[in-house]
Amino acid sequence: MNGINKPLQRDVLGSVVVPPRNVHFHSVNLRNIVKWHPGKGASDGTLYSVEYAIYGDEEESGTGNVVWREVRHCREIPQTQCDVTNETHILDDQYYARVKAVDSGISSKWTETDKFDPLFHTIFGPPRVKVTMVENNLRVKMKGPMRWKNAHMKRERSLWKVFPHMIYNVSIFSNKSKQTFNLLVKNDTFIFGFLEYGVEYCVSVKAFSQSNPTASVASEWKCETTPSGPPPDQMMLALLGGIIPFAVCLFGLVLAGCLVYHYLSGKQNLPESAKVAHVVEQQTLCPEKPPTIINLNLIVTNLTTGETKLTNLPALPHLVSEVEHLLPLAVQLNNVRSGPPPEPGPQEPLLGEEPAPVVSYATQNLPVNDVSNATSQDWQPDHSLSDDYGLVIREPAETPSGELLSQSLRVQILEQEGSMGEEPSAVAEVNRYKSQNTETAQEESLCDEDAEEDQVTFVDWNPETGILNIPILSQLCSELIVETVNEDENTQGEVVPILPNVLVRQVSEESSDQDTLTKMENMWGLQVMQD
Amino acid sequence: MMWASGIVSSLLVCTLLCCLWDTASGWKLYLGTCTVSVHTHELRHHFHEIRQSVLARDRQLGVKLLRRDMMKNVQDTERCCFLRHLLRFYVERVFSCYAATQSQHRRTINVLANAFLSIKRDLRVCHEQNHCPCGEETRMEFSAIQAKFEKLEQKAAAVKAVAELDSLLEWLDAIHHRKEQILEEDDKSHPENP
Structure with a gap:
């Protein structure tokens, strides 16, 4: 290099030898x-x-x-x-x-x-690289680079001895992700672990000195492929550690399920004290069926004076629903009045009053004498009750027979009859079917009262079945009614429902004995709503 | 308000200084009991820009000022003294006489001269605290260097001295890395000794 610009050396003959x-x-x-x-x-x-x-x-x-x-x-x-x-x-x-x-x-x-x-100025040659695959771990063992053995050396030695700050730069190339990881390693052995299965990894290493700015040549890529799957011992470990405990747990669950099923479905021996076969069912139900006689007076009144159309009752459904929620209070008050039932006598002036007495449902539990006094003031503000309404009041038990379970229902129907010129009220007082069979004499007497145009009709009404029986009619065409009554007795047995203070209107079209009610509608203008 | 801002600014300055100190501590050079920070990589980077040209200008191949084996044999405790004399020699005798043929050379020489001055100042502090003792052998070695230098023509000697900066920087690097190696070995040996 230094000799390039120097004049070329010539031999004697003038020929020129070109320097290197x-x-x-x-x-x-x-x-x-x-x-x-x-x-x-x-x-x-x-x-x-x-x-x-x-x-x-x-x-x-x-x-x-x-x-x-x-x-x-x-x-x-x-x-x-x-x-x-x-x-x-x-x-x-x-x-x-x-x-x-x-x-x-x-x-x-x-x-x-x-x-x-x-x-x-020396270049670090490629180190010797040995790549082995231990399961899915790449084990890279590096050696050298070795110093070129000269005549003054007894044996080959690594450049480590010459360059104590030599370090390896390991490049690992994943053939799947096509990515290269570069790592600086000081030791001669290196493990690159937890690789993907079934992927080829290639390793190239080059050494360089940290203290001297030397160049270096990387080793050739050496490739190893990780095994395609975990080795058999790992499979065995997974089997022992995962599948078998799962199977044991499943077996235990099935066994427990079988035991529970047998326990639930099999016959159980109750202790003697728990056997209630001899206890009379009536006794247990006694508190639920108070043996008090409850008489309900159902009073239906059309307030619109002069209106004679019986079918015009627009507010009835609403009325029924509004009245229903007041029933519990009525039951309480009825229970309080457990004393001797009052005589039906005081009720007479109410029925006879002109114009038809408007009795609010709130007053139905008042003493009967006060009903007439407390009528219109309580009633008038309520718009929903402006038209026809039904009123159930407690009637003093007047059944002569002392049967506890018999309940009489007196339905008083107040209606207007334009043909009469007055506003007569029809009151139906009917014993319940329980007492009906035993007290035919009373019914006959009641029927006699009807026959004498007494304006009071006694109606037998079963609140459970919603069947309304008019004794007079039942006498006239009584077979069907008697049959139904007997059926009711047979089916219900001794279970007698409680009859609280109920205000009910029944739709006549839906009742079972439609003929009877139709007749009654025609004759009496009775409006019956059935739930 | 001024008080608080003063505190904040002083804290910031302290943090900055700490950061600088941390970065500087990475280039600590342990010369016996004296410690100086030398950025040999930067010095080498600057020297590399003019190295080839300077080497080509040195034609006195038979004269070698800095012998590598001699420098390696300088005792640990006397490195501080040897380096202090060497830097003073370069600053006072070499760089001042170096005839830079190009402006690039002049700039590089200035950078190197300033860096050497800075290191020399730290070493002077160590010397005043008697942390830079010099043995007789080291004095003789350094005298030999000066004698060779003075034997040559002034400009040629300056070129040779600059051309041999390679050896000086390598020596500093070796000291730095040797100290690191000692520290690493200490770290490794500590856990083994309970």
Whole structure:
């Protein structure tokens, strides 16, 4: 390089020997080689001679010039490179080399290299890499790079000894994700663990020194493929650790389910104390069926004076629903009145009053004497009750027979009869079917009262079945009614429903004994609503 | 208000200084009992810009000022002294005489000179605290360097000295890494000794 600009050396005949070009050191793993290119126009038979010098190796003359030493094995060689490793093995020294071309006994000028510092200019060669796959772990074992063995070394040694700050740069390439992981490793063994199964991984390692800015060559890619699946012992472990406990748990659950099923479905032996077969059912139900006689007076009144159409009852459904929620209070008050039932006598003036007495449902539990006094003030503000309404009041028990379970229902029907010119009220007082059979005499007497145009009709009304029986009619065409009554007795047995204070209207069309009611409607203008 | 802002600003300055101290501590150079911070990588980076040109200008290949083996043999306790003399030599004798042929060289030489001055100042503090003792052998080695330098022509000697900065920086790097290695080995050996 330094000799490029120098004048070419000529031989005696004037021919020119071209000096070599680009003379330089090339060092890998401290194997130091001087390389050059033939000069332009150099003949094929050109030979080369190489010399080297140690920087600071001054000539004895003290002129400051360096001593050039011949490389014996590189004297007039045809090659374009010369290994000077043995001559430049001292790492603390810096070296120079120079090369000349010799053609036909004529030498060219020297071409010199730059200062060569082995520690800084050598290239780290590829380390030896051994890649093994341990299950799905990549085990990378690295060695070297090894220093090129020169004549002064007894054995090959790693560059670790020369460069204590050497470090490995490990590149791991996943063939599946096409990604490369780079890791710096100081140790010579490295494990890259928990890789994907069935994926090929390639490893390349290069070494470099942290203290010296040296170049390095990476190793070739060495590839290993992870096993396609977990090894059999892991499968066994999964079997023992997962599947078998699951099966045991499942078996236990099934066993427990069978036991529970047998326990629930099998016959159970109750203790003697728990057997209630001999206890009379009536006794247990006694508190629920108070043996008090409750008489209900159902009073239906049409307030619109002068209106004679019986079918015009628009507010009835609403009335019924509004009245229903008041029933519990009525029951309470009825129970309070457990004393001797009052005589029906005081009720007579109410029935006889003109215009038809409007009795509010709120007053139905008042003493009967007060009903007439408390009528219109309580009633009038309520718009929903402006038209026809039914009123149930408690009637004093007047059944002569002392049967506890018999309940009489007196339905008082107040209606207007325009033909009469007055506003007569029809009151039906009917014993319940319980007492009906035993007290035919009373019924007959009642029927006699009806026959005498007494304006009071006694109606037998079963609140449970919603059947309304008018005794007079039942006497006239009584067979059907009697049958139904008997059926009711047979089916219901001794279970007698409680009859609280009820205000009920029944739709006549829906009742079972439609003929009777139709007749009654025609005759009496009775409006019956059935739930 | 001024009081609070003063506290805040002083805290910020302290934090900044701590950060700088931390970064600087990464380049600590342990020279016996004296510790200085030397950024050898930066120095090498600057020197690399002119290295090839300077090496080509040095034609006195037979003279070597800084012998690597000699520098390695300097005792740990005397490195401080050796470096202090060497830096003073470069600042007073080499850089002042170096005839930069290009402005790039001049700038680089200025940067290196300033860096050396800064390190030399730290070493002077150590020297005043008697942390930079020098043995007779080290004095002789340094005298040999000076003698070789003075033997050469002034400008050529300056070029040679600059061309040999490689050796100086390498020596500093070696000290730095050797200390790191010692510290690492200490870290490794501590857990083993209960």
